[in-house]
Amino acid sequence: MRYHIYLITPLLFCFYSNAEPDLSSLGLISEDRPDSPIPKGFIVGGAAISSQARYHESSNDNLVVPGALYFGDNLMFLGDRARYYFNKNDDVAYFGYGRYRFSNLNPSDDGFHGMHKRKGELEGGVGLTWITNYALLTTRIVTDISGQSNGQELLVWADFPVIRDKFLFMPGLGVVIRSEKLANYYFGGVSSSESSPERAAWNAGTTLSPMASVVTSYRFNQHWIGLIAANYEYYDKGIANSPLVQHNGEWLFITGIGYSW
Template sequence: MSRFTKIFKIAVRSRMGLAIAVALSASFATFASAHAAEPGQSSWRLGAGVAAIKKPYRDMDTKTMGLPIVGYENKWISAAIPTLDLKLYSDDSLSFRLRARYAGGDGYEADDSPFLAGMEDRKASLWAGAAVTWKTDFANFTGEVLADTMGKSKGIRARLQVDRRFAVGKFGFIPRLAAEWTDDKYVDYYYGVRQSEVTATRAFYQGKSTTHILAGLRVDYMPTKHHTVYLDLAASRYGSTVKDSPLVDKPNQTSIGLGYMYRY
């Protein structure tokens, strides 16, 4: 744990790096689920990647940068920046967990876009709650309910994801589909406009709860059991109360990532 904690602290200093890490965290979690440590054993995943993310806010440029890939798993812990799970109960198919995730991809700074000038910064937060994973012969299912522990939005979010890995020789194809519900406090904080922020081109807006649809495809190549090269494509379709925000000019968020991991 100490090695993971040190690397995590270094990574959180990069706000955009965490934003990209969060955008791809579902992909990393899918990989960890497909290649979990054997019972009684532990494993590390170390590597590096480059990714680009396009957020839905008006006039915000696509961000591209490199990031570290760090993961650790044993009987009781599953960790992959920026998510940490404590396994309360696990067997070959079912796992109940306490989960903490730093959602560095949420929010913005006013200078991220000319349209956001005069807005107060919306800060990312640490979210914590419960999660469950269920592996079946058909697919893997993951559910989570998390609350804002830092009081930024004071919101709640819940997600249900399904994914499956199809192996073709040394290649793997992992499509995933998820639905995420966010409450009115979350939407209002990150996509609302306060009375003090209203301008001639930016109307007052109070967000309401909504559901987003997320889809992705990960393609990995494993020349040996220790080495993995991957490509990940992801897109989110936002719910109506996000799309109606005057801060938003597109209904989607998209990302693409390319990286290498070594597992030992």
């Protein structure tokens, strides 16, 4: 007998942060019932977010923000990103994926004078999730489709949800591989034209970074859902040793509450 797997996520609000938590397989299974961790339709709410700055000259983010998401039969929308399942059954789900990756470096900010602005980009791709009794196993590849970084990203991820009535505990782990162009554009590359006596040129190269996350959520009643979540990415040395970065990883903590109707 196959277990039902329900998911809820801190990514309701992640588009306000530069952190890179995995989308996992949110919305793959949702039900229209009062105690489901993911009900059909819209969820709106707010969250307190703390995240580590990617660049050492930047400050960590501490924000309180609103957010919204949508779970339909096939469409999942999370503000800056979406999945559409074009084929799914009890064993595997195939999806298309789109995301807007926000700008994360502005040369007008202190510490970045002489750099080129890292503009936001549209990304598109495809993926699949294998559904087992104990885990959701996802592989997804995306590429820039707007001509900014012209880079690609491959994600391999596993979630292990444990459901006890209205409570969800879900650890997850995986790796993300970024092409040289994407890593240099958003993760610490410094071109020769951007270098200076204080900032050496740097080629991040193709990077491989492990990530891990824990998501807990609780359905208080028919309308209200609470969550606490954490995510950590351990940088590839091509990112960590960049003159812009100079640290080993990137963390994200979220506490949120949402309303469903």
